[in-house]
Amino acid sequence: MNNVFVYCEINEDGNVVDVSLELLSKGRKLADELGVKLEGIFIGDNLSKVEEQVFPYGVDVMHIASSKKLFPYLTLPHNAIVTHIFKEEQPEIALFGATTIGRDLAPRIASTLKCGLTADCTSLEIGDHTENRTKKEYKNLLYQIRPAFGGNIIATIINPDTRPQMATVREGVMKLEPAKKMSKPITKLVDIDNILNDDHFAVSIIERHIEAKKVNLRGSQIIVAGGYGVGSRENFDLLYELADAIGGEVAATRAAVDAGFIESDRQVGQTGVTVRPKLYIAFGISGAVQHRAGMDQSATIISVNTDPKAPINAIADYTIVGEISTVVPKMIEYYKKHSK
Amino acid sequence: MGLKIVVLAKQVPDTRNVGKDAMKADGTVNRGALPAIFNPEDLNALEMALHIKDLRPDTEVTILTMGPPRAAEIIREAIYRGADNGFLITDRKFAGSDTLATSYAISMAVKKVNPDMVIAGRQAIDGDTAQVGPQVAEKLDWPQVTYAEEVLFLNDDKIGIKRRLENGVESVESTFPTLITVHSSAPACRARNAKRVMTYKHARTFTELQEEVRDYTELYDQRPYLSICEWNVETIEADPEHLGLSGSPTKVKKIDNVVLQQKDSMVLTDSNQDVELLMANLISGHIIG
Numbered sequence: 001m002n003n004v005f006v007y008c009e010i011n012e013d014g015n016v017v018d019v020s021l022e023l024l025s026k027g028r029k030l031a032d033e034l035g036v037k038l039e040g041i042f043i044g045d046n047l048s049k050v051e052e053q054v055f056p057y058g059v060d061v062m063h064i065a066s067s068k069k070l071f072p073y074l075t076l077p078h079n080a081i082v083t084h085i086f087k088e089e090q091p092e093i094a095l096f097g098a099t100t101i102g103r104d105l106a107p108r109i110a111s112t113l114k115c116g117l118t119a120d121c122t123s124l125e126i127g128d129h130t131e132n133r134t135k136k137e138y139k140n141l142l143y144q145i146r147p148a149f150g151g152n153i154i155a156t157i158i159n160p161d162t163r164p165q166m167a168t169v170r171e172g173v174m175k176l177e178p179a180k181k182m183s184k185p186i187t188k189l190v191d192i193d194n195i196l197n198d199d200h201f202a203v204s205i206i207e208r209h210i211e212a213k214k215v216n217l218r219g220s221q222i223i224v225a226g227g228y229g230v231g232s233r234e235n236f237d238l239l240y241e242l243a244d245a246i247g248g249e250v251a252a253t254r255a256a257v258d259a260g261f262i263e264s265d266r267q268v269g270q271t272g273v274t275v276r277p278k279l280y281i282a283f284g285i286s287g288a289v290q291h292r293a294g295m296d297q298s299a300t301i302i303s304v305n306t307d308p309k310a311p312i313n314a315i316a317d318y319t320i321v322g323e324i325s326t327v328v329p330k331m332i333e334y335y336k337k338h339s340k
Numbered sequence: 341m342g343l344k345i346v347v348l349a350k351q352v353p354d355t356r357n358v359g360k361d362a363m364k365a366d367g368t369v370n371r372g373a374l375p376a377i378f379n380p381e382d383l384n385a386l387e388m389a390l391h392i393k394d395l396r397p398d399t400e401v402t403i404l405t406m407g408p409p410r411a412a413e414i415i416r417e418a419i420y421r422g423a424d425n426g427f428l429i430t431d432r433k434f435a436g437s438d439t440l441a442t443s444y445a446i447s448m449a450v451k452k453v454n455p456d457m458v459i460a461g462r463q464a465i466d467g468d469t470a471q472v473g474p475q476v477a478e479k480l481d482w483p484q485v486t487y488a489e490e491v492l493f494l495n496d497d498k499i500g501i502k503r504r505l506e507n508g509v510e511s512v513e514s515t516f517p518t519l520i521t522v523h524s525s526a527p528a529c530r531a532r533n534a535k536r537v538m539t540y541k542h543a544r545t546f547t548e549l550q551e552e553v554r555d556y557t558e559l560y561d562q563r564p565y566l567s568i569c570e571w572n573v574e575t576i577e578a579d580p581e582h583l584g585l586s587g588s589p590t591k592v593k594k595i596d597n598v599v600l601q602q603k604d605s606m607v608l609t610d611s612n613q614d615v616e617l618l619m620a621n622l623i624s625g626h627i628i629g
Contacts, residue, residue, distance in 0.1 A: 072510070075474070075484055100505045104486045107471035111443060111478035116589030119469040129593060143593065148467075154596045162589040202483040203514045206492075206500065210508040222628060246628045271468055279627045300627050301603075302618070308607070315603055318618055322610025330615040338619070339629040 019097035024057035045071035058179025116159035118144035172274035222248030228255035229284020269294035287312025342398030348460035349382035381461030441587035447479035473521035
């Protein structure tokens with residue numbers, strides 16, 4: 001069986017981004033389960049630091065394509081290089097971060113290679129499959145698991161007949177874990193002059209403004225989250241007051257973001273950020289699967305909701321049935337009196 | 341020089357109002373059971389095309405959608421808002437298509453229209469994959485500019501686009517032909533134009549006309565612009581092997597209902613006493629404070 005590949009994104013400072021390291025961690029486990037190697041693809045300009053950075057994650061082979069022309073990211077040159085490598089190496093599995101870049105690149109590659117791709121997976125597993133109609137058996141397929149359609153269901157997607165089996169995964173979904181054993185990876189330099197031509201530069205960058213992340217939900221041990229039930233942008237101010245008082249960050253569901261109550265960089269869930277804080281307080285959140293996928297590993301969960309039957313209550317340690325406007329001021333008042 | 345622009349749009353189930361019978365046993369979506377809307381980011385895409393038409397009035401904006409016969413509704417909606425015409429690609433052979441098979445079908449239809457530019461929403465709310473745009477671009481062998489927020493400039497051989505990235509913005513320029521996908525942060529679509537609504541309210545596809553009680557044959561002969569063109573697999577000259585389930589490398593292995601792990605939840609009211617009990621627990625457990 002062939003190997004597991006991870007496309008590794010490089011940021012402005014020449015560092016491999018977190019989601020790529022998380023995917024290497026997951027890729028290592030998948031490769032071990034299948035008894036194959038883990039290979040990483042690194043495309044960019046300033047790649048001197050990457051080997052040291054990925055070493056702890058047990059990469060067996062590094063494919064390096066380095067040139068001034070390859071940073072910042074452009075779709076066509078990166079697509080040409082990755083598809084060239086995939087045609088030669090015939091990967092079994094290929095993983096991409098579900099980032100601005102990964103979601104631009106992975107579908108293009110899947111289309112070029114006519115293979116299947118599943119977006120925003122929340123879990124990846126190895127398993128078998130028997131085709132209902134033909135009774136044909138498939139061993140060791142990649143189960144690409146994601147909530148689907150309104151969030152009432154979890155779908156397991158497979159690609160029985162095409163390779164690589166491709167998936168994108170959001171940052172924070174897979175855990176960052178160093179490999180059990182590691183050795184110096186083999187480096188393969190990609191001969192980019194034989195791959196790239198002028199047509200690959202039909203799109204060119206005029207200018208870029210990259211900002212540091214303003215909101216760091218993943219770094220916060222306390223998250224005060226609001227859903228559609230919060231009702232308005234003004235009511236979110238209450239949540240900011242509480243977060244200020246107890247030292248947390250404000251987050252939201254997609255429904256609250258779509259309603260315009262709050263900015264999308266605070267969205268928690270399958271298409272937002274995945275968090276694992278010590279405390280997650282959910283105000284007016286019903287608890288769709290997509291949202292729970294991004295927060296159900298929080299150590300303590302409190303749900304504040306007027307609906308005693310809100311699905312999120314089932315995973316909450318505490319449920320307060322009541323109005324946000326009543327509960328929040330009481331929480332702040334008590335905390336101010338009693339905290340040290 | 342006027343441009344020929346195809347806007348890709350999708351009629352989507354309103355995932356904010358999903359009922360219990362939303363999925364069929366085979367794991368595909370039961371579209372019939374759901375209210376259908378114009379995919380929100382496709383409206384941003386339409387606005388970008390109409391904005392280009394404002395800059396270059398001899399531009400032709402064509403709306404292209406793939407779906408069941410009732411998807412003609414969004415073609416009319418787009419025409420009310422300023423699109424010049426539209427095509428509905430509809431065929432039972434498309435059923436079960438994943439993004440790759442869908443992109444193949446759409447690319448074949450786009451080749452028939454032969455535009456200078458394709459503009460589409462970044463993603464549809466029923467799947468959120470954002471895959472069809474880049475895959476149509478690949479099938480056409482065109483460049484792609486994703487997450488577009490604004491048209492910066494337009495000249496005879498290039499278009500400048502501001503892109504919204506997760507950590508900032510980027511300005512790029514692309515040669516023609518090109519495919520652009522539009523982000524929800526782009527300008528919202530203009531409202532319907534009352535005059536256009538009057539003119540086009542009887543615009544129908546052939547299938548829809550069959551269902552009309554009155555005979556409009558004469559009206560449609562006099563006003564050919566009221567006919568919305570319907571295309572099928574044969575018209576777009578697509579290979580049926582590359583469509584539907586046979587053309588889709590991804591298969592749904594299984595669908596699980598979500599089983600919540602029930603925790604022992606302490607249920608409280610919003611009384612002073614209960615909120616204080618909760619806060620005291622959090623502080624004594626060193627969860628806060």
